[in-house]
Amino acid sequence: MGAVLRLLSSIVPSSVVVVETGSDIQGHLYPAERDYIARAVRKRRAEFTTVRYCAERALGALGYARPVQVPGPRGEPAWPQGVVGSMTHCAGYRAVAVALDAAVDAIGIDAEPNAPLSDDVLRLVASPEEARRCALLSAQHPGVHFDCLLFSIKESMYKAWFPREGVWLGFEDADVTIDPEGAFGVIVRTPGVERAWYAGRWNCVDGILASSLVVPIGGWHRTGAPTWSRTAPVAGARPCSTSAGTAVTEHSSEVTGE
Ligand SMILES: CC(C)(COP(=O)(O)OP(=O)(O)OC[C@H]1O[C@@H](n2cnc3c(N)ncnc32)[C@H](O)[C@@H]1OP(=O)(O)O)[C@@H](O)C(=O)NCCC(=O)NCCS
Numbered sequence: 173m174g175a176v177l178r179l180l181s182s183i184v185p186s187s188v189v190v191v192e193t194g195s196d197i198q199g200h201l202y203p204a205e206r207d208y209i210a211r212a213v214r215k216r217r218a219e220f221t222t223v224r225y226c227a228e229r230a231l232g233a234l235g236y237a238r239p240v241q242v243p244g245p246r247g248e249p250a251w252p253q254g255v256v257g258s259m260t261h262c263a264g265y266r267a268v269a270v271a272l273d274a275a276v277d278a279i280g281i282d283a284e285p286n287a288p289l290s291d292d293v294l295r296l297v298a299s300p301e302e303a304r305r306c307a308l309l310s311a312q313h314p315g316v317h318f319d320c321l322l323f324s325i326k327e328s329m330y331k332a333w334f335p336r337e338g339v340w341l342g343f344e345d346a347d348v349t350i351d352p353e354g355a356f357g358v359i360v361r362t363p364g365v366e367r368a369w370y371a372g373r374w375n376c377v378d379g380i381l382a383s384s385l386v387v388p389i390g391g392w393h394r395t396g397a398p399t400w401s402r403t404a405p406v407a408g409a410r411p412c413s414t415s416a417g418t419a420v421t422e423h424s425s426e427v428t429g430e
Contacts, residue, residue: 183373187275191226192267199225219261226268280332369398
C-alpha cells in the first residue's frame with residue numbers, strides 16, 4: 173500500500189485533528205469490535221482495525237480515550253460526548269477527523285480512488301445538471317475525475333448529516349458545486365430542511381481524491397446566499413498533486429485552514 177501524506181490534514185481547519193495513513197496498522201480492538209468484525213473478509217478487517225487505530229490517535233490528541241466503535245444501526249461510528257468525528261477508508265488510504273463539539277457542529281470526510289464512475293452510478297448520484305458541470309470540469313482539468321469527486325463530496329455530506337439529523341439523506345437531496353481550486357459547496361433541500369448550505373474542501377494526491385466538510389459551531393443550519401465560491405483555497409492545498417517518493421505512512425496534524 174503506497175503512502176499518502178497530508179491528503180485531508182492539509183485541507184481541514186485548525187480546530188480539526190486528522191490522522192491519516194496509507195498503510196494498514198494492527199491496532200487494538202475492543203472485544204465487541206473483534207466479535208463484530210470476526211467473520212468479515214481480510215480487507216474489511218484491515219480497514220476496520222486501521223481506521224480505529226487512527227481514531228485512537230486522533231482522540232488522544234484531543235485528550236480522549238477511544239470508545240467502543242461498533243458501527244451503529246445505520247453504520248454510524250460512536251464518539252465520546254463532546255467530540256464530533258468522521259472516518260473513511262478506501263484502497264490505499266484510511267483517515268479519521270475529530271474536533272471538539274464546542275468548536276465544530278459536524279464533520280464528514282470521504283476518500284475514493286480517482287477513477288471515473290460508471291454511467292449507472294453517475295445517474296444515481298448526480299442530477300443531469302451536476303453531471304454536466306462535472307463533465308465540463310473534467311474536460312478543463314483532466315487529472316481529476318470530477319464525477320468521482322462529486323460522489324465523495326456527497327458521501328462526506330451524508331457522514332456529517334446523519335449523526336446530526338438521524339435520518340436518511342438521498343443523493344438527490346444535495347446539489348453540489350465544485351471549485352476546481354479545491355473548494356466545494358453543497359445545498360441541501362429535504363422535506364424537513366427547506367434549504368441549508370455547507371462548504372468544504374477537496375484534495376487529490378497520488379490517485380486518491382478526498383473531501384472534507386467541516387461545519388463550524390453554529391453553522392449547521394446555514395441559510396441564505398451560499399458564499400463558498402468566495403472562499404480562498406487552503407494555503408498549501410494542491411489539488412491533483414503528487415507525493416511520489418514519500419516514505420512516511422502516517423500523519424497527524426492540526427492545520428490552519430478557513
Ligand atoms: C455510509 C456511507 C456514506 C459510507 O461511505 P463509503 O464511501 O461507502 O465508505 P467509507 O469507507 O468512506 O466510510 C465508511 C465509514 O463511514 C462511517 N459511516 C457509516 N455509516 C455512517 C453514518 N450513517 N453516519 C456517519 N458515518 C457513517 C463509518 O465510520 C464507516 O467506517 P466503519 O464501517 O469502519 O465504521 C455510504 O455507504 C452510504 O450509505 N451512502 C449513501 C448515503 C449517501 O451518501 N447519501 C448522499 C447524501 S448527499
